[in-house]
Amino acid sequence: MQTVKIYDLNVEYDIIHRNVKYWRLELKNEKLVIIAPNGHDNYEKIIEKHKKWIYKKFKAINASKHEAKQRELNYGLGEEEFRALVRSLVEKFSLELGVTVNKIYFRKMKSRWGSCSSRNNININRYLKYLPESLIEYVVFHEVAHLVELNHSKRFWDIIMEKFNNYKEIEKELSIYWFAIKDTIIEAQFSESKT
Numbered sequence: 541m542q543t544v545k546i547y548d549l550n551v552e553y554d555i556i557h558r559n560v561k562y563w564r565l566e567l568k569n570e571k572l573v574i575i576a577p578n579g580h581d582n583y584e585k586i587i588e589k590h591k592k593w594i595y596k597k598f599k600a601i602n603a604s605k606h607e608a609k610q611r612e613l614n615y616g617l618g619e620e621e622f623r624a625l626v627r628s629l630v631e632k633f634s635l636e637l638g639v640t641v642n643k644i645y646f647r648k649m650k651s652r653w654g655s656c657s658s659r660n661n662i663n664i665n666r667y668l669k670y671l672p673e674s675l676i677e678y679v680v681f682h683e684v685a686h687l688v689e690l691n692h693s694k695r696f697w698d699i700i701m702e703k704f705n706n707y708k709e710i711e712k713e714l715s716i717y718w719f720a721i722k723d724t725i726i727e728a729q730f731s732e733s734k735t
Contacts, residue, residue: 541553541554541571542554542555544587546587546591546594546595546598547591547595549595549598549599549602551572551594551598552570552571552572553571553572553573553574553587554571554572554573554574555574555576555583556573556574556575556576557576557577557578557579557580558575558576558577558578559577559578560575560576560577561577562577563575563576563577563580563586565586565590565593565594567597567601568651570601572594572598574586574587600715601715604712604715604716604718604719605719605723607716607719608716608717608718608719608720608723609720609723611716611717611720613670613671613717613720613721613724613725614669614670614671614672614673615670617669617670619666619669622666622668622669622676623646625673625676626644626646626664626668626676626680627644629676629677629680629681630644630662630680630684633680633681633684633685634684634687637684637685637687637688637699638688639660639684639687639688640660640687641660641661641662641684641687642659642660642661643661643662644661644662644663644664645661645662645663645664646663646664646666647663647664647665647666648665648666648667649663649665649666649667652665653665653667653668653679653682653714653718654668654679654680654682654683655683656683656684656686656687656690658690660687662680662683662684662687663683664679664680664683665679667721667725670717670721670725671714671717675710675713675714675717678704678707678710678714679714681700681703681704682700685699685700
């Protein structure tokens, strides 16, 4: 792990060399990951080239962390109630979008609210049960919409906008709630597992 100063922020980053053609920057667990082509070490140049983007992303993370302290988690939804809600939403949105979901899996995920596969399976993060129902609804719709369009293309976001024209605000709320969950639920579970 290394650190670079970008304006007024200290940014931690890792460099991973892979058999790729182009450099790529990713944010994982509040850290910058630089994916570099094998044999290339000029990462300072890449950081300098993209420092405004990096700075903007880390400022957004810091703002979300601050906002997270003002969010209340929903502890009223039991596991079975949560699963039943998700299943009913999947059924509803599948009919709306004309797709068929094969299986729904519930997992504890570290960096996503949900995912889907080309086999029409949907994974839902079990931590989603602590969020307001409106956000659960959005995440489920988002994943079902991926069965129409598997990537985050313009066509995908057009599908999202048909139902959630304020999806950018919702995505921001999801980020804020992620930090709220991370700072309470996940930290508590991590502490319990160490004892």
